[in-house]
Amino acid sequence: MTDLVLFGAPGAGKGTQAELMNEWLPVPRVSSGDLFRYNLSNNTELGRLAKTFMDRGELVPDDVTVAMVRERLQRPDCATGVILDGFPRTVAQAEALDALLADMGRRVDAVLFIQVSRESLLGRLAGRWTCPTCGAVYHEVFNPERSKGICDVDGAKLFQRQDDTPETQARRIDVYQEQTAPLEQYYRDQSVLVDIDGEQDIAMVQAQIKAAVQAL
Ligand code: ADP
Ligand code: AMP
Ligand code: ZN
Numbered sequence: 001m002t003d004l005v006l007f008g009a010p011g012a013g014k015g016t017q018a019e020l021m022n023e024w025l026p027v028p029r030v031s032s033g034d035l036f037r038y039n040l041s042n043n044t045e046l047g048r049l050a051k052t053f054m055d056r057g058e059l060v061p062d063d064v065t066v067a068m069v070r071e072r073l074q075r076p077d078c079a080t081g082v083i084l085d086g087f088p089r090t091v092a093q094a095e096a097l098d099a100l101l102a103d104m105g106r107r108v109d110a111v112l113f114i115q116v117s118r119e120s121l122l123g124r125l126a127g128r129w130t131c132p133t134c135g136a137v138y139h140e141v142f143n144p145e146r147s148k149g150i151c152d153v154d155g156a157k158l159f160q161r162q163d164d165t166p167e168t169q170a171r172r173i174d175v176y177q178e179q180t181a182p183l184e185q186y187y188r189d190q191s192v193l194v195d196i197d198g199e200q201d202i203a204m205v206q207a208q209i210k211a212a213v214q215a216l
Contacts, residue, residue: 002027002081003106004213007183008114010172011121012198013205014085015137020206027081030072032065034135054163057171059089059179066096073100089180109216111187112209114198118173125169129158143202
């Protein structure tokens with residue numbers, strides 16, 4: 001059983017690293033942001049509710065977020081573990097996750113804390129392009145696609161996220177500082193936090209994560 005949390009500010013590289021981890025760790029990536037965007041593209045009630053928060057860079061309320069993730073974790077593909085990306089984002093969510101995993105006889109094995117300066121975060125978010133079909137993430141400068149505007153994996157046309165405007169990006173980082181950063185201490189107290197230097201290039205960050213997970 002391998003239950004991991006990728007923890008870090010918006011733009012730290014969680015999605016990028018999760019995608020690479022799938023090459024050597026056979027457990028699914030569960031991204032709460034992707035689940036909200038999936039609901040939004042299917043125009044569900046949950047999607048419409050989430051959008052009102054996402055567009056402002058605010059967090060979706062804990063109760064709906066936890067319910068959505070709980071449902072996802074109970075699906076069969078998560079039976080042997082999961083890589084969580086973007087969840088938990090509040091202490092209440094972390095407590096709910098602990099309870100949820102405990103019910104399944106599991107626990108958070110490690111929290112990979114990808115640390116990146118605010119300046120780098122803003123540069124990463126500003127140049128981010130995303131694939132609408134497979135979720136692959138690119139960067140204009142740091143991780144460009146092979147053919148401009150086209151996903152390397154499946155050829156879909158890349159887009160920039162609606163919440164990647166400069167105002168929303170700044171707000172998301174502030175919200176992270178206020179509501180999510182306290183989780184660092186929460187997980188240090190549980191002795192599961194692993195510090196990862198997120199300023200390194202993508203491959204170096206991945207190597208550090210891989211070494212940490214293999215040492216578990
Ligand atoms: P998060 O999921 O934490 O919000 P992403 O994985 O979407 O972050 O990465 C944000 C942007 O930064 C993307 O454009 C990605 O290509 C780029 N990026 C990710 N990791 C690095 C890195 N180590 N160095 C430079 N750019 C990176
Ligand atoms: P992300 O894809 O992780 O950047 O998330 C995009 C947006 O979805 C966030 O700005 C929030 O509005 C919402 N969101 C994603 N995950 C959570 C979460 N765990 N708790 C609350 N809101 C979330
Ligand atoms: Zn794609």
